[in-house]
Amino acid sequence: MAIPKKVTQRLISVFGRYSKVLEVAFNRDVNEADTVTIVKDILSDVFGFDKYSEITSEFSIRGTYVDLATTVDGKVQYLVEVKAIGLSLKENHLRQAVQYGATHGIPWVVLTNGREWEIYRVMFEQPVREELVAKFCWPETNPKKADDQDRLWLLCREGMQKAAIEDFHALVQVINRFTVAAIICSEPVVNVIRKELRRLADNAKVESDTIQELLLEVLKRDVLEGDDATAANKRLAKSARAASKKAAMEKADCATTPVAVMASGNSSTEV
DSSP states (O other): OOOOHHHHHHHHHHHHHHHHHHHHHHHHTOOHHHHHHHHHHHHHHTTOOOTTTSEEEEEEETTEEEEEEEEETTEEEEEEEEOOTTSOOOHHHHHHHHHHHHHHTOOEEEEEOSSEEEEEEEEOSSSOEEEEEEEEEGGGOOTTSHHHHHHHHTTSHHHHHTTHHHHHHHHHHHSSHHHHHHHHTSHHHHHHHHHHHHHHTTTOOOOHHHHHHHHHHHSOGGGTSSHHHHHHHHHHHHHHHHHHHHHHHHHHHHHTSHHHHHHHHHHHHOO
């Protein structure tokens, strides 16, 4: 999705100012409260939310609090869990932020220390889990580069209104190593490999099971096992079923067209 010119101009003109602010804060090793203040200004000046009406501090969730929440027209867009700028983002920080989102039914959670930004999609499953959608390091980000703009755009007020983050997440779900591994191990690809091996081996008998076993040796285990691999296989199977159903419907439609019916009727009267 094309980023509006006014958003691009805002990113380019304001981003550098906060690069300096964050550098000073990092060198001073400021505490969490001061980091929250900086992040709140970034949400307003860089990402376009109104500081006074669309950014809520210490957003209450069933007796606990998340540091910040962004809203548009009263609806929460994403939660922001902030850690002190000198702290590295860790697993337990993520668990806390995801729990906030899961408890209140908010799918998008941002974990940051001002320099590092991580965007997660909360998956409302049992058990609740999360998917890393995008991340960027502020000192290494250049708002003039298209790829960097795309990641900043995900957190912009305008981007949230256009569901840019939803579209990006859908893309991430498909274009990843788990999906590619699932495609490689799928029946159509295995058949292609089988034909090539038979050609190379002078039509020697090569079974599909043998190729599947070889692929397990070639591919890394982490892309074939686990939740991500299972999800990729489910998406591939769902896509295959949809394609098969569509082909069957098109075939049925073709068989019932006036031309097809007429041809069938004519052939039945011939002797």
